[in-house]
Amino acid sequence: MITLRPVVLAGTDGLRAHPLSTAECPQKFLSFLGMDSSFQDTLERVSDPEFLLPLIVTTPALKDIVQDQCDDIAYEYEEILLLDETAGEAMAALVAAEWAMARKETYPLLVIPSDHFVADQGAFMRAVTDACLTAEKGYMVSFGVVADRLSSEHSYLEVGARLDTRYSGHHVPSIHQRPSRELVEQTLQHGPYVWNAGLLCACPDPLIAELKRQHGALSGRVNLSLEEGVLVKSEKRCVVSLLTTWADLTTWPGIWKALTLIET
Numbered sequence: 001m002i003t004l005r006p007v008v009l010a011g012t013d014g015l016r017a018h019p020l021s022t023a024e025c026p027q028k029f030l031s032f033l034g035m036d037s038s039f040q041d042t043l044e045r046v047s048d049p050e051f052l053l054p055l056i057v058t059t060p061a062l063k064d065i066v067q068d069q070c071d072d073i074a075y076e077y078e079e080i081l082l083l084d085e086t087a088g089e090a091m092a093a094l095v096a097a098e099w100a101m102a103r104k105e106t107y108p109l110l111v112i113p114s115d116h117f118v119a120d121q122g123a124f125m126r127a128v129t130d131a132c133l134t135a136e137k138g139y140m141v142s143f144g145v146v147a148d149r150l151s152s153e154h155s156y157l158e159v160g161a162r163l164d165t166r167y168s169g170h171h172v173p174s175i176h177q178r179p180s181r182e183l184v185e186q187t188l189q190h191g192p193y194v195w196n197a198g199l200l201c202a203c204p205d206p207l208i209a210e211l212k213r214q215h216g217a218l219s220g221r222v223n224l225s226l227e228e229g230v231l232v233k234s235e236k237r238c239v240v241s242l243l244t245t246w247a248d249l250t251t252w253p254g255i256w257k258a259l260t261l262i263e264t
Contacts, residue, residue: 002132004201005078006046006054007096007111009089010039010066027249028115029065036073038249039066042114043075048125050132052107053078055099057092059085089113090229091218094211097204108135109207111200111226115249117258123244127168130240131201134169140210140230141169141201144194144239145246150184151195153251155227157239159192172237177227194239197246200226210234 010028028039036044046054054077058066063080070077081095093111100109110128118124131141144157155178160171175196176183202210207230211218214233222229231237245261248254 002050002129003052003107004050004110004128004132005052005100005105005107007093007109008042008046008054008056008114009092009111010056010058010114011062011083011085011087011092026062026115029069037069038117039114040069040073040075042112042116043070043073043077045118045121045124046110046112050125050128055079055081055096057081057083057096059083061085086223088223088229089226090211090224091222093200093207093226093230094218097207100204101208106203106205108132108201108203113198116198117247117249117254118242118244119246119261120244123242127240127242128201130168133166134163134238134240135201135203137163138203138206139163139169139236139238140207140234142172142231142237142239143197143199143242145197145242147193147195150181151253152178152181152184153253154178154195154248156184156193157196159194159239163238168240169238172231172239175227175232177232194241196227197242198226198248200230206236210236
């Protein structure tokens with residue numbers, strides 16, 4: 001059986017979904033898709049036996065609401081790591097990897113946003129298993145989902161050759177970051193592309209080495225996404241398939257998509 005350490009990202013302001021979401025209470029902490037918030041749903045998503053207790057990365061301003069939401073569902077976590085509100089996902093991943101290395105922990109980290117909708121837990125775990133096996137080979141593993149509409153809000157990953165016949169990891173020859181509509185149309189017509197779902201799986205030591213190779217000493221105030229901070233310039237980037245309905249709840253189209261699926 002695989003073993004991973006989840007790293008749940010819970011520190012963004014969520015203002016892309018304003019006015020539903022505010023800096024004081026981002027949409028990840030709201031219960032508009034059901035009884036639990038998407039943050040709580042994410043915690044439960046990484047509660048299968050394969051997962052160690054998660055690290056939760058947030059800001060000092062959101063620490064209390066994070067704790068309250070964990071208490072509401074009686075959820076046990078490993079530790080809350082606090083970062084400056086201007087620090088990005090790449091910095092969160094680095095801090096989590098350094099936390100693991102300080103404890104001589106070498107299990108892959110699953111860095112996962114807490115404002116996504118994932119319809120099928122079984123499909124999620126199959127993708128996680130593939131990602132874990134791939135990360136153990138030293139790769140920076142992204143998760144690809146079907147691009148079900150033309151969108152400039154998402155980045156497109158080119159799906160290249162398969163890494164190993166035993167699991168679904170594929171090389172990523174190119175990344176198109178939030179392209180124009182015209183380029184989206186060209187992209188979809190000329191090769192196998194998927195949306196980047198925003199998760200990352202990597203072992204702590206290779207992840208630290210990758211970040212330092214690209215950026216040197218990352219400042220705690222550097223606001224880089226996982227894609228920009230890790231994947232774009234990595235020679236070890238790859239993608240596994242997340243074969244289920246997925247939605248980004250930081251956008252209104254994503255919220256509407258999730259609500260529509262829940263109602264049906």
